[in-house]
Amino acid sequence: MPQYKAPLRDMQFVLHELLNAEEHYAKLPAFSDTVSRELVDQYLEAAADFCENELSPLNQVGDREGCTWNDGVVTTPTGFKEAYQKYIELGFPSLSADEEFGGQALPNSLGISISEMVGTANWAWGMYPGLSHGAVRTLEHHGSAEQKAAYLPNLVSGVWTGTMCLTESHAGSDLGIIRTKAEPQADGSYAISGEKIFISAGEHDMAENIVHIVLARLPGAPKGTKGISLFIVPKFNLTADGSVGERNGVRCGSIEHKMGIHGNSTCVINFDNAKGFLIGPENRGLNCMFTFMNTARIGTAVQGLSASEGAFQGALTYAKDRLAMRSLTGPKAPEKEADPIIVHPAVRNMLFTQKAFAEGGRALVYLLAQHADVVEKGATEEERKFSDNILSLLTPIAKAFLTETGSESAKHGVQVFGGHGFISEHGMEQIVRDTRISCLYEGTTEIQAIDLLGRKVLGTQGAMLKDFTKIIHKFAEANKDNAAMAEFVAPLATLNKEWGDLTMQIGMKAMQNPDEVGGAAVDYLYFSGYVTLAFLWARMALVAQEALAAGTTEVDFYNAKITTARFYFKKILPRVRAHVDVIAGGVDPLMTLDAEHFAF
Secondary structure (H helix, E strand, C coil): CCCCCCCHHHHHHHHHHHCCHHHHHHCCCCCCCCCCHHHHHHHHHHHHHHHHHHHHHHHHHHHHHCCEEECCEEECCCCHHHHHHHHHHCCCCCCCCCHHHCCCCCCHHHHHHHHHHHHHHCHHHHHHHHHHHHHHHHHHHHCCHHHHHHHHHHHHHCCEEEEEECCCCCCCCCHHHCCCEEEECCCCCEEEEEEEEEEECCCCCCCCEEEEEEEEECCCCCCHHHHCEEEEEECEEECCCCCEEEECCEEEEEECCCCCCCCCCEEEEEEEEEEEEEECCCCCHHHHHHHHHHHHHHHHHHHHHHHHHHHHHHHHHHHHHCECCCCCCCCCCCCCCCCEHHHCHHHHHHHHHHHHHHHHHHHHHHHHHHHHHHHHHCCCHHHHHHHHHHHHHHHHHHHHHHHHHHHHHHHHHHHHHHHHHHCHHHCHHHHHHHHHHHHCCCCCHHHHHHHHHHHHHHHHCCHHHHHHHHHHHHHHHHCCCCHHHHHHHHHHHHHHHHHHHHHHHHHHHHHHCCHHHHHHHHHHHHHHHHHHHHHHHHHHHHHHHHHHHCCCCCHHHHHHHHHHHHHHHHHHCCHHHHHHHHHHCCCHHHHCCCHHHCCC
């Protein structure tokens, strides 16, 4: 199993050189006097030490042992509980929460950087505290003063954990048909009854209480998504002084037997007249839940990034050591019986692909995190609205594109190892299994694609897209006379214009047949993802060129950035042409065959 090594230098490059984190924080009143580059780096170094030495060694343990269920009680793998206590002691759960409830009031974007390290070192473990962040955000934004006082201090400290309970076996992603009921009680609480499935971290032994955030229907509620309300349902009810009291009517019926992430308990949770408390207005639960879901979608994008980074680290180490055949241009290690496989173009293609997706994905996730900072803490309404639009557009791209490319990177990890990649002890096949779920949960790739094209782009008459393509256009215009950037700027400018033209073409077809949106959406999302990463790789190439011109001592690091950008533009970006051609084929090839004529 490869030992995880936090890519601190590249993280610092993205934060400080590409995205100017210190300047970003200085513009936000909440952080201008408290967050410095030195502080950011201190947290990153502490998290790196924890992830490398505590979490990474438990990654394969969790996969091998999995969680065990016994009469509703779930036991996590060896070492998980102890690692969680160290995580609490280091103060990571409280990083970005409000000081009023024991938080450190630091930026969410700093937390995202730490989440990347946690996820790459041990994704299954990281899901336990990861779900809690969304519960905290939901209560911060929508909870009453009493609810915040009762639940946030222990959630913020990590003494309690949280979950999101949406899915039901008959409903899947169609939340409008959920059946869980909420009956009003005389004391102002609600009796929650129903069954939820696929509840990550829904039951475990790592915290003394679990606070479930549950979607349910009130009596007489309208049908569909307009009749859903949101509730707090703790595993243990609270006493008058706020401490853990008697067991609530919440029970883990079973844990799922899964393809991957074995170290995380994915539960069937049964609510049997469990005491719950309404969050926000009646029948507005889905609106409140989107706070949680958007947090989770960015978190899932991090999983795609983590998969690319983890697979790349394992494959690169192996490719430098593994000997097989001679280079076609002559021996590169004549003193050895064969050359290291990293000399072969086919292997380099896989390694470069992983590297390009990992480092490009890091830039995209951290960019999103900065816009999320502005949405929450921006100085003006105009700034907050602009960042909200960018975040709305890029979140489905990041969630779907980065998880799909993360899955591709994981596949390359197995391939670089050859037959050894298929063997569990090397850890590559675990990454394939662990990361595959990321393309499904928090909305599948196909659902994210419909959200992007249907709601975010066509639904705003292209306004959200124009906000982002204008940014790319300004970058291209500013660098059009820079000869060193021509290989990046020219194709980027062309594709940026094509993005708008392609959108218009789909929109015109959709006016005649709305199914055209569904037929084009996935390829449109891929096109959008490749162009978005091209923009970020062009920016990274420019930063690297400027550093070299200034006389840096890290010549190899910056040259590698430019070389990887060149690889992305020459070997990855041309994939957009296939997606454009598929979109041009229209929806008819998908819809002309009647359902009953699909045969086997």
